[in-house]
Amino acid sequence: MSDEQTKRPEWASRTTPSLQGNEHWWPDQLTLNILHQKHPDANPFGEDFSYAEAFGRLDVDELTADVDALMTDSQDWWPADWGHYGPFFIRMSWHAAGTYRALDGRGGGGTGAQRFAPLNSWPDNGNLDKARRLLYPIKEKYGERISWADLLVFAGNRALETMGFTTFGFGFGRADIWAPEDDIYWGPENEWLSTEDERYTGTWEDGSRVLDNPLAAVQMGLIYVNPEGPNGVPDALKSAQDVRETFSRMGMNDRETVALTVGGHTFGKMHGAGPEDAVGELPEASKIHEQGFGWANSHETGLGEYTITSGLEGAWTPTPTTWDNSYLETIFTHEWQVVESPAGAKQWEPVEVKEGYWVPDAHVEGKMNPPVMTTADMAMIADPDYLEIAKEYRENPDVLADEFARAWYKLLHRDMGPSARYIGPQVPDEELIWQDPVPAHEGPLVSEAEIATLKATLADSGLTAAQLVGTAWASACTYRQTDHRGGANGARIRLAPQAGWDVNVSSGVPEVLTKLEQIKDASEANISLADLIVLGGSVGVEMAAEAAGHEVTVPFTPGRTDATQDQVELDTTAYLEPRHDAFRNYLQKQEDIPTEHLMVDRAFMLNLSVPEMTALVGGMRAIGANAGEDNTDGILTERPGQLTNDFFRNLISMATVWEPIGEGEDRFEGKDRKTGETRWTATRVDLVFGSNSQLRAIAEEFAANGGEQHMLRAFVRGFVKVMEADRFDLHR
Numbered sequence: 001m002s003d004e005q006t007k008r009p010e011w012a013s014r015t016t017p018s019l020q021g022n023e024h025w026w027p028d029q030l031t032l033n034i035l036h037q038k039h040p041d042a043n044p045f046g047e048d049f050s051y052a053e054a055f056g057r058l059d060v061d062e063l064t065a066d067v068d069a070l071m072t073d074s075q076d077w078w079p080a081d082w083g084h085y086g087p088f089f090i091r092m093s094w095h096a097a098g099t100y101r102a103l104d105g106r107g108g109g110g111t112g113a114q115r116f117a118p119l120n121s122w123p124d125n126g127n128l129d130k131a132r133r134l135l136y137p138i139k140e141k142y143g144e145r146i147s148w149a150d151l152l153v154f155a156g157n158r159a160l161e162t163m164g165f166t167t168f169g170f171g172f173g174r175a176d177i178w179a180p181e182d183d184i185y186w187g188p189e190n191e192w193l194s195t196e197d198e199r200y201t202g203t204w205e206d207g208s209r210v211l212d213n214p215l216a217a218v219q220m221g222l223i224y225v226n227p228e229g230p231n232g233v234p235d236a237l238k239s240a241q242d243v244r245e246t247f248s249r250m251g252m253n254d255r256e257t258v259a260l261t262v263g264g265h266t267f268g269k270m271h272g273a274g275p276e277d278a279v280g281e282l283p284e285a286s287k288i289h290e291q292g293f294g295w296a297n298s299h300e301t302g303l304g305e306y307t308i309t310s311g312l313e314g315a316w317t318p319t320p321t322t323w324d325n326s327y328l329e330t331i332f333t334h335e336w337q338v339v340e341s342p343a344g345a346k347q348w349e350p351v352e353v354k355e356g357y358w359v360p361d362a363h364v365e366g367k368m369n370p371p372v373m374t375t376a377d378m379a380m381i382a383d384p385d386y387l388e389i390a391k392e393y394r395e396n397p398d399v400l401a402d403e404f405a406r407a408w409y410k411l412l413h414r415d416m417g418p419s420a421r422y423i424g425p426q427v428p429d430e431e432l433i434w435q436d437p438v439p440a441h442e443g444p445l446v447s448e449a450e451i452a453t454l455k456a457t458l459a460d461s462g463l464t465a466a467q468l469v470g471t472a473w474a475s476a477c478t479y480r481q482t483d484h485r486g487g488a489n490g491a492r493i494r495l496a497p498q499a500g501w502d503v504n505v506s507s508g509v510p511e512v513l514t515k516l517e518q519i520k521d522a523s524e525a526n527i528s529l530a531d532l533i534v535l536g537g538s539v540g541v542e543m544a545a546e547a548a549g550h551e552v553t554v555p556f557t558p559g560r561t562d563a564t565q566d567q568v569e570l571d572t573t574a575y576l577e578p579r580h581d582a583f584r585n586y587l588q589k590q591e592d593i594p595t596e597h598l599m600v601d602r603a604f605m606l607n608l609s610v611p612e613m614t615a616l617v618g619g620m621r622a623i624g625a626n627a628g629e630d631n632t633d634g635i636l637t638e639r640p641g642q643l644t645n646d647f648f649r650n651l652i653s654m655a656t657v658w659e660p661i662g663e664g665e666d667r668f669e670g671k672d673r674k675t676g677e678t679r680w681t682a683t684r685v686d687l688v689f690g691s692n693s694q695l696r697a698i699a700e701e702f703a704a705n706g707g708e709q710h711m712l713r714a715f716v717r718g719f720v721k722v723m724e725a726d727r728f729d730l731h732r
Helices: 051-055 060-071 086-097 128-145 148-162 236-248 254-264 326-333 375-382 384-395 397-416 448-459 465-476 509-522 529-547 570-576 595-605 610-623 646-651 684-691 693-703 707-723
Strands: 336-340 346-350 656-660 667-672 678-683
Touching (some): 060 128, 086 128, 086 148, 086 397, 128 148, 236 254, 254 384, 254 397, 326 375, 326 384, 375 384, 384 397, 448 509, 448 529, 465 509, 465 529, 465 610, 465 707, 509 529, 529 610, 529 707, 595 610, 595 684, 610 646, 610 684, 610 693, 610 707, 646 678, 646 684, 646 693, 656 678, 667 684, 678 684
Antiparallel strands (some): 336 346, 656 667
16 A cells, blocks of 8 residues: 555544544454444435335336446446446446355445445456446436445346346345445455465465455455466466355355356456556545546556556457357467566466457457456366366356356345345246245234233243243344344254254253244144244243243244255355354354454344343343353343343442453453452453443443333343344335
8 A cells, every 4th residue: 555545634633533533542442333333314315214115116127228228328438348338337246246255244235335445445346436437327317216236236237138148137125335334354454455465374385275264355455366366476276276265255166156257257358458557546545526536547548448457458258248158268279378468467368369269459440459368267277176167168058158147146146135135026936045045934824812822831831031032042143134144034943054053052952942843733823933933032031021020022923934954055054153142151162352342243243232232131141041051151140030130230230349260351250349259250241341331331221220121121122123133024
């Protein structure tokens, strides 16, 4: 990063509070900002705005026609290659969706985040600011009826169609965000495209080189891999290793990886027509009069044939605006050698261009250029497994077309979650395994009278409030709002791999599920196990509240169904395993990140507010819903099983002195200040509610006289929110 990019004017220190804010003075302090991100007042359409309702007023056929027409409406200020913007929009859509990573569900195109930093200024997104400006007239026409998130990926989908490819379909339904997603960790580097391998452990030599979790890209500022090869070295076999690792981290297997590479690079070209130093500031660093445009190019006109983006220069095929099998024919027909682009980037060109493979120039009539490949392209024929797939696709173009269509559809939609969230007339009928399908509900919903009977049966079943609440929580808390996976619907907690997760086994979930299945089988009510698990949690909360002298009703809405084992994508479901869960005081193994920070991240995944998170932790402790049979950490009450505010009263009481247990500061014991007697044990996620000033402010209110009612309301609100997080039929 240049000095010009990092240097700040003197007045900035007087007008930018964050430069001397709390994080400056106390960088290790817990911050709750992530839980405040979705403030309703940030939405320019108002708190009550529903994107699904606004989309219902959209004429999708008219939108499609407008997007299609834009493809060949070349603009003088940014002329289209070969008179067609299709390849440009494919890249925009790919880079919007391609930031998705399966490990934590973050990234992807589901929020329109490409409009904001850092994505809008990543080197890999060079000149995509122009693609979004080209689309603006369409956004201007339709306004709130089409989100930027939908439009950015729909444009690429239509681009494929206008160039002769038949896509698998398209689902609308992505709602925009209005501020950067500052919680996403994109890597440790302090400069773009750093070659220090800071995000890796191990070495190439012994095969132990591994990308740190949860990252998916190989360098800061890239979507996937460096197209020139690892750290710019044109080694195709090593590039294949990078490609395989990074694509797998976004949930793609080898066949999908080859299909996306071949299909995507059938279209368009790369741009590196001049020297790298001709390219100006990033969009976020551009001058105010440049109005958010970045990468100003001083090479000749800076447009058309003089465009500089990645630094690589040239097209992959002789027919770059047509769907065909020319990519594979081109790469297999030629012998390739490493050359340098005009910008000095490493790329591959044929030793001798065969007849029929010269590429018409994108802007200069009559000029012909050789086809080019990146090192990542050469990986498709250097790696033995990729090579076999590429050969199959070459011999069977129909297989390639089908698998590219499905892989492209997955790329654009993976972060949207189940297909129940999709809207619009272009959603395909077929549900795919990565969408976590559940059966449709059959027959009438369980009636209010039947629910009342079941609640009585559950209360008299011998199961404790802690067992009922803990099992319902275990089923629902797998949800993550980043990609809308997990949750209680489907009752996947009884299926592999969830049934064998340590947190479930150690908490006695299998035994509770057995009892719940017996209750279900004995009832004539048309209720799924998924619904009964959640209903059991509601009963557990009401039992615990009643035991404490409070009358509480926990809202319950039936309609969940039970998934089958063949509806579970085993590999990626493993990423949903709670290896830490502050709400049940569970930590599978010690993490580098302090557990209170992990707690806040988990609360964010569950879309909880700070008061809801606080009430749920304190309430779950009071109920005794810790994971693990002998885990009493944080149960700061003499009457476990009752939904009281004892956790907060005893935590903040000055009658207790807390000291670490052992050398670490992960577990603590609370001693009576007068006698020195040990009264409690607790963890960091317990004590943080007394040590962090924001959390203590809420804890003090919950602990005060009359505060128990406020805690109960926040607890029930948060509990129901978690239980219904994946009920997309109830909310969007």
